[in-house]
Amino acid sequence: MTFTVFTRMTAIAAASVAMAGSATAEDRAGWPESFTVATASQGGTYFAYGSGWANLVAEELGLTGAGQVSGGPGQNMSLVHAGEVEFGMTTMGPAADSVAGLSPIAPGIPMTNACAMFPMYQTPFSITALSSSGITSVDTIPAGARIGFGPAGSTSDTYFPLMMEELGVEFDRRNGGWSDLGGQLQDGLLDVIAFAAGVPVPAVSQLEVQTDINIVEFTEEEQAQILEAFPVAPFEIGADTYTTLEGPARSVSMWNFAIANCDLPDDFVHAVVDVIMSDNERMVNIHRAARSTLPEHWDKNNGVIAWHPGAARWFEENAGASIPADQIHGG
Numbered sequence: 001m002t003f004t005v006f007t008r009m010t011a012i013a014a015a016s017v018a019m020a021g022s023a024t025a026e027d028r029a030g031w032p033e034s035f036t037v038a039t040a041s042q043g044g045t046y047f048a049y050g051s052g053w054a055n056l057v058a059e060e061l062g063l064t065g066a067g068q069v070s071g072g073p074g075q076n077m078s079l080v081h082a083g084e085v086e087f088g089m090t091t092m093g094p095a096a097d098s099v100a101g102l103s104p105i106a107p108g109i110p111m112t113n114a115c116a117m118f119p120m121y122q123t124p125f126s127i128t129a130l131s132s133s134g135i136t137s138v139d140t141i142p143a144g145a146r147i148g149f150g151p152a153g154s155t156s157d158t159y160f161p162l163m164m165e166e167l168g169v170e171f172d173r174r175n176g177g178w179s180d181l182g183g184q185l186q187d188g189l190l191d192v193i194a195f196a197a198g199v200p201v202p203a204v205s206q207l208e209v210q211t212d213i214n215i216v217e218f219t220e221e222e223q224a225q226i227l228e229a230f231p232v233a234p235f236e237i238g239a240d241t242y243t244t245l246e247g248p249a250r251s252v253s254m255w256n257f258a259i260a261n262c263d264l265p266d267d268f269v270h271a272v273v274d275v276i277m278s279d280n281e282r283m284v285n286i287h288r289a290a291r292s293t294l295p296e297h298w299d300k301n302n303g304v305i306a307w308h309p310g311a312a313r314w315f316e317e318n319a320g321a322s323i324p325a326d327q328i329h330g331g
Helices: 003-027 044-063 075-082 094-101 155-166 176-187 202-210 220-229 264-276 281-286 288-292 294-300 309-318
Strands: 036-037 064-068 087-093 113-129 145-148 171-174 193-198 214-218 231-237 249-261
Touching: 003 036, 036 075, 036 145, 044 064, 044 087, 044 113, 044 281, 044 288, 064 202, 075 087, 075 113, 075 155, 075 193, 075 249, 087 113, 087 202, 094 113, 094 155, 094 249, 094 281, 113 155, 113 176, 113 202, 113 231, 113 264, 113 288, 113 294, 145 176, 145 288, 155 171, 155 193, 155 220, 176 193, 176 202, 193 202, 202 214, 220 249, 220 264, 249 294, 264 309, 281 288
Parallel strands: 036 064, 036 087, 145 171, 145 193
Antiparallel strands: 087 249, 113 193, 113 214, 113 249, 231 249
């Protein structure tokens, strides 16, 4: 090959690379250079799961991304709606309240600029106490028990106190991050922690390494009573979730969804969803709760939150989803 021919071929290759780079830049028009995922308190599943998928997306798409500590699902709806963060995570109960303008964080303001992005997992409601407390069932929780319900305004804090009242439990309500509440339980400052978080809850896993605990399940009657009174579904915490469990624990749960600010570019959100939903094994490596982060669960939104157009397109293309136009933002 002569030098002239080699030079010409090199120039053509360089031009091709330049054109590809230009196309990529054009495809990414309007994309943010960095993004934030609003999660919840440290020690909870939201923080571990959300920070994990933020890092995964950042690595795959060549962006800067990270999880951010927050007050949980209700506050996340507010942050994403206002555009203070790009992404967040929420449960269906607080999401429905927020969309309807019933959120205690911003009463009277319908948070309709937070769009559904992808299904995450179910949030079980579970009760943990020290074995030394003698609390082995709901009806053995003493009147006036100091119960930690998680961060103020979180899913747990919103619904678990009402569930306890429904079951006739009298309690002294406490709030805080999950790691902090776990420490208070271990130090005897709390009697019970009422968790609403994907399992295994990091704070519970840490507790059972450090001390003996009881994971208190609902009886069949208690479960039926809660199912009748609240927007939840039956759930079993698998026996392999915690070393403390000798068998599955009866519970109830709410579905969680990742959310995106509705003004984000369609192609950007489509690309983010593709990273998350195309390789479940990587998500499970981030957190075992991601075993439910599967395309077929797109229907668990059930019209509660309007879909981001980019996310809706991904599920229609890859999961056979049939999403009505009036359930897609701007549709």
